Amino acid sequence: MHTVEEQRNSSNEQHLESPSKALVQVKNATKRYPGTVALDAVNYEVYPGSVNVLIGENGAGKSTLMKLLAGAERPSEGDIFVKGKSVHFHGVRDAEKAGIGIIFQELNLFPDMSIVENLFIGNEMRHAGKIDTRAQYRKATQLLERVGLEADPSIRVGDLYVGQQQLVEIAKMLGRQVDVLIMDEPTSALSQKEVEVLFGIIDALRQDGVAVIYISHRLEEIMRIGDHITVLRNGRIVGVDLVKNIDIPWIVRQMVGGDHKIFDYRPRQIGEPTLTVKNLSLKRVNGTFALDNVNFSVGRGEVIGIYGLMGAGRTELLEVLLGLHRSAVGQIEFDGKPLAKGKPANRIKAGIALVPEDRQTSGMVQTLSVRDNMTLSSIGRCCSHFLGFRMIRGQLEKQQSQRMVSTLGIKVSHDSDKITTLSGGNMQKVIIGKALLTEPRVLLFDEPTRGVDVGAKADIYRAMNDIADQGVSVIYTTSELDEALAVADRVLVMALGRITVDLPRDEVDRDLITQKASPSAVQDAAAQ
Amino acid sequence: MTTVTNNMSSQDHPHRSKSAQASWVLLQVLKLRIFVALFAVVLYFSLSVDNFLTTNNLLIMAQHITIIGILAIGMTLVILTAGIDLSVGSTVGFSGMMAGFLIMNGIPIGDSVLFLNIPEVILVTCLVGAFIGYINGALITYLNVAPFIATLGMLYVVRGAALLFNDGGTFSRLQGHEELGNMGFSILGNGSLLGIGIPVWLLLALTLVTWFVSYKTPFGRYVYAIGGNESAAVFSGLRVRRIKLWVYVFSGFCAAIVGLVITSQLQTGHPMTGDTYELRAIAAVVLGGTALSGGRGSVIGSVIGACVISILNDGMVMSGVSNFWQMVIMGLVIIIAVVIDQLQQRLHKRVMVLT
Numbered sequence: 027m028h029t030v031e032e033q034r035n036s037s038n039e040q041h042l043e044s045p046s047k048a049l050v051q052v053k054n055a056t057k058r059y060p061g062t063v064a065l066d067a068v069n070y071e072v073y074p075g076s077v078n079v080l081i082g083e084n085g086a087g088k089s090t091l092m093k094l095l096a097g098a099e100r101p102s103e104g105d106i107f108v109k110g111k112s113v114h115f116h117g118v119r120d121a122e123k124a125g126i127g128i129i130f131q132e133l134n135l136f137p138d139m140s141i142v143e144n145l146f147i148g149n150e151m152r153h154a155g156k157i158d159t160r161a162q163y164r165k166a167t168q169l170l171e172r173v174g175l176e177a178d179p180s181i182r183v184g185d186l187y188v189g190q191q192q193l194v195e196i197a198k199m200l201g202r203q204v205d206v207l208i209m210d211e212p213t214s215a216l217s218q219k220e221v222e223v224l225f226g227i228i229d230a231l232r233q234d235g236v237a238v239i240y241i242s243h244r245l246e247e248i249m250r251i252g253d254h255i256t257v258l259r260n261g262r263i264v265g266v267d268l269v270k271n272i273d274i275p276w277i278v279r280q281m282v283g284g285d286h287k288i289f290d291y292r293p294r295q296i297g298e299p300t301l302t303v304k305n306l307s308l309k310r311v312n313g314t315f316a317l318d319n320v321n322f323s324v325g326r327g328e329v330i331g332i333y334g335l336m337g338a339g340r341t342e343l344l345e346v347l348l349g350l351h352r353s354a355v356g357q358i359e360f361d362g363k364p365l366a367k368g369k370p371a372n373r374i375k376a377g378i379a380l381v382p383e384d385r386q387t388s389g390m391v392q393t394l395s396v397r398d399n400m401t402l403s404s405i406g407r408c409c410s411h412f413l414g415f416r417m418i419r420g421q422l423e424k425q426q427s428q429r430m431v432s433t434l435g436i437k438v439s440h441d442s443d444k445i446t447t448l449s450g451g452n453m454q455k456v457i458i459g460k461a462l463l464t465e466p467r468v469l470l471f472d473e474p475t476r477g478v479d480v481g482a483k484a485d486i487y488r489a490m491n492d493i494a495d496q497g498v499s500v501i502y503t504t505s506e507l508d509e510a511l512a513v514a515d516r517v518l519v520m521a522l523g524r525i526t527v528d529l530p531r532d533e534v535d536r537d538l539i540t541q542k543a544s545p546s547a548v549q550d551a552a553a554q
Numbered sequence: 555m556t557t558v559t560n561n562m563s564s565q566d567h568p569h570r571s572k573s574a575q576a577s578w579v580l581l582q583v584l585k586l587r588i589f590v591a592l593f594a595v596v597l598y599f600s601l602s603v604d605n606f607l608t609t610n611n612l613l614i615m616a617q618h619i620t621i622i623g624i625l626a627i628g629m630t631l632v633i634l635t636a637g638i639d640l641s642v643g644s645t646v647g648f649s650g651m652m653a654g655f656l657i658m659n660g661i662p663i664g665d666s667v668l669f670l671n672i673p674e675v676i677l678v679t680c681l682v683g684a685f686i687g688y689i690n691g692a693l694i695t696y697l698n699v700a701p702f703i704a705t706l707g708m709l710y711v712v713r714g715a716a717l718l719f720n721d722g723g724t725f726s727r728l729q730g731h732e733e734l735g736n737m738g739f740s741i742l743g744n745g746s747l748l749g750i751g752i753p754v755w756l757l758l759a760l761t762l763v764t765w766f767v768s769y770k771t772p773f774g775r776y777v778y779a780i781g782g783n784e785s786a787a788v789f790s791g792l793r794v795r796r797i798k799l800w801v802y803v804f805s806g807f808c809a810a811i812v813g814l815v816i817t818s819q820l821q822t823g824h825p826m827t828g829d830t831y832e833l834r835a836i837a838a839v840v841l842g843g844t845a846l847s848g849g850r851g852s853v854i855g856s857v858i859g860a861c862v863i864s865i866l867n868d869g870m871v872m873s874g875v876s877n878f879w880q881m882v883i884m885g886l887v888i889i890i891a892v893v894i895d896q897l898q899q900r901l902h903k904r905v906m907v908l909t
Binding site: 348350369370371373374375379380382387388389390391392393394398402403405406409415416417418460464 | 770771772773775778779781782783785786787788789790791792793848849850
């Protein structure tokens, strides 16, 4: 472990620009949330006319730091300076006025409005008090051309696929005059072709003197496009340098902190198929396919990793398996017998459980305690029966909950604490514990490591290994290539609702996976 | 168990800063605010109104509390699921008319007329109330109508139906006839057991049962979970629709009981009985600390909230506060209650961060 000071000393000081040239300076910023310190006395500088890369594991504090800059959150302690002046943002508008724009990782678009309306929302072009729709349309066409999106500006944003929506989000920010542009994982839903266009845009912005803050997990991209790099780990800045001075192994060392081995694949015995999916399709409301003729099968004790970009259909696939989206067609066989159309309640009873992608919206009940969340799906098993009524046996429930707390290594002082007092990784473990308590035979994980810290990530993959060792079939999705290979016996790649390739572990090829995950490549291949 | 917690807190406390400690104490007071409010109104009126604390007056006030209290119990579960039931006032009126109709006119079957005895009348009326709740629930769960709209519609439909029963007229003199075997309806509202009125016993029993259900059964847990995060409840495999449906059925059932009690007390079924009671019930629930956004609150709080509202109401009447001022004060109390709730939420977050 290096301290901040050591790290700065070890890097070549003379190549670092002096902080006085910085456009934005964050001094000693600390941000506390209930139960966790997201940022711990962070000093951070952003330089104009360059791409300032910010990198760190999920949960390292990148998003929090960006929220401070974008005015979405206020620091608990510390100050922010823009062009040498101290600023206090009370909302995103304040930050925009100060010239800071952000393209959030989550899409902040209105699906039922047109592209034009989205581009100018809150920033409408006016003529005599009315919205000047013609001028907006013209400007929108230019902006879309700049980001390389071939679409009529008057169509609904909801009808675009996620990568295209991402481009709209980028175009939206290009339409505003900003000195600092924050891009939070802008390429997570983009195909290779679209990434090239984006890099062209970034280059142009850099020429114009804009300070671009670029957050990404893709190390190759960072080496290509970055000028300055800042590495965050556990809410602290652990490395600052110029990109030309460093290499990929350096970044990994800083991010993970030493030789922290997260992933530990171990070969295992795979049994007969438990779950077989045949010709599964699901249409979206707009007529496109969320799932397009999906076929695969998973064996007893097997772990399958599904890799795909955002919007590839991974989430829908897992949700259909859990019994959501009743309009899905196709066959699902469980233990060789066709599974009747059912609700999540029936599927969970049958032995299928899902750890959903977004733990805040679908994973946890924020108003309940850790224990109540943990036993929510399986509380019926902790009951005594009396005259046909079920009564919760408090002791048994507590036992079950605490068993999971220790099995999964959940850090909580008392399991009757509110779940919202936990950190992201520990919340995720509670949701996994909830699924485990239903004693599933097929366990589905949708992006299980999104927004969790390194330690918790390792715990989660370790838990997955253990679960598979007990004969449970595990399917997990991820948009990180490394994690797709982490513990999986097989990797499926999805794009445009299709499974584009199904590779056993020993045949895995990174280039092939990247290519097969790209929607445009898949579309081109289909056209030929 | 206790020693462990004590140890932990005694270790924790010295590390807390003074302001954190003050916030923590304030938070505990705010959490118990409904008891503080109850104590305050009782204290104030017993000092300012002469015969406030007489047995007779307390018994009368208890009767008033039961009306809002029982409605508030049903309403609490509805609100805990993040729903609302605006139709309970109308259901009170309708079930009163139903009971009156059954006792006075009987059920015409062909040429003859069937008169039910009183327990049967009560049972049928309760079932009818539950059925009104079922319609609410079915609209909300299976047809995806927003709870506010579905129950607002039912507020009008059911009130209209209550008026249609006797063409806007009442059913009075419900003492029944000996030869029809339907005498004794007044016992429900006016009878007493061990010196305490039957309606008060009903309130106590319903409070206990609902408290037990909400804390000790899976159903209660599910109610809280659905209100806390419906999407997570779906992903956890809860049968969300079914649970919501039952909650509205129960609210309708509670309204029917209130309708029966009032009709029995007055010996008259009046179609406008219970007008705007839904708002008082909601006020009691909110005052008792249940969040309209769902997932947070308790039945006990609501019943105490009902006590505060009723006592405040009766106290103001007894001390001669004008009708108009009564409304203003009642409204302010409700608003202040919600403002305090918001403060509590904020303080809660602050305490969590500080400790």
